[in-house]
Amino acid sequence: MLFRRKIPLNLWQKVRQGLWPKSGWSRAARYVWHRLARLKDSAHGVAAGVASGVAISFTPFMGFHLIGAMGIALAARGNVIAAWIGTLIGNPWTFPFIWVAIYRLGSWMIGNRMDEGAHHLSFDLLVHHPTAALGPLLLPMAIGGLPIALISWFVCYWLVRRSIERFQAARRIKLEMVRKRLPKKEGRAVSQDMKRA
Template sequence: MVFKRRDRRPIWKIVLEFFWPRGGWGRAAQYVQHRLRRLPDPPHRIARGIFAGVFTTFTPFYGLHFVTAALIALAMRGNLLAAILSTFFGNPLTYVPIGVASMKTGYWLLGLEGSEEHGGLVHKFVKAGEDLWDNLVSIFYGSKVDWTDLGIFYDEVFYPYMIGGILPGLLTATVCYYVSLPLITAYQNRRKGALKARLATLRKKKAENGTPGE
């Protein structure tokens, strides 16, 4: 096949590059920043897209961040591609502090108290996954369906995360909006100025070449 990789990467390398891409996260961030600045859209629409993408990273809808960011950007009349690119604000290096901030805020807003009665956070994730798998298998084997662990996960993890992510998400997204707007505006103005200067130079050369006697 034409687009098939010749050097098939082993599983360990795929996992490693997920947590640490080639060139590091700094280079990846520079690439996203470069793409955002060069988007062919007014600065305020790109900034709105950035707001939508950054805010989405504070939601627990993992696996659906692209879709969620695009829907929010659509509602805000922001740039869809900017929203999708900005979801990379959430990555393996930032998801831990984002998750901690969202969970703690959620527990505070809902008046909940942390409890180890049903195990720690990792244990709840594992048990919820087992519930999903067991209930899926039960369709074929007719075994009893039990959503207890998934219900615990929703009450003690997903719902507090969803509610708690709103405040830090809005705060962080707003800061990113007001920081990116003047930077994108300045970049686009500078780029327009460079294009005008280049066009003026070409016109001057064309006029000089067309001067009689030369």
């Protein structure tokens, strides 16, 4: 394989890399941005995809985020790959904050006091009867997640679309400048690249 490591990582090193990248979060974020900006789709497609992934991360249905992101992206005519990248907003570092926010908002929306749902929970109940234990938590989280997901979809869509449009415009200008400096044959190849961008 092209970029395989000479010395493979063991399980602990893989977990540590997943939670805290060796190269840092800023480099990982730049890599994700470049992957998004270079997707072969319109600014609307990429923005709708990312917004769908971000929105689904504000729901408590953990195992279904990728499927849900794909469904929302297809309904919004967005890019599915961008939607899956957008689900990265929900990760082990952000989920505790997301869950607390959507639980509190959902409890407020249905009129529960904050401690009513979690008051009767215990470790034994969670282990032996998980469905009975999660019911009082899941309903407020699902209700509270909907408005946050909707707002985050529109905010994320607007921000990503503007950024992608700027990136694509700058890339077209750069390719046009390169095309003008090259001989005719090579210039035609760059023009075709511009049309794809």
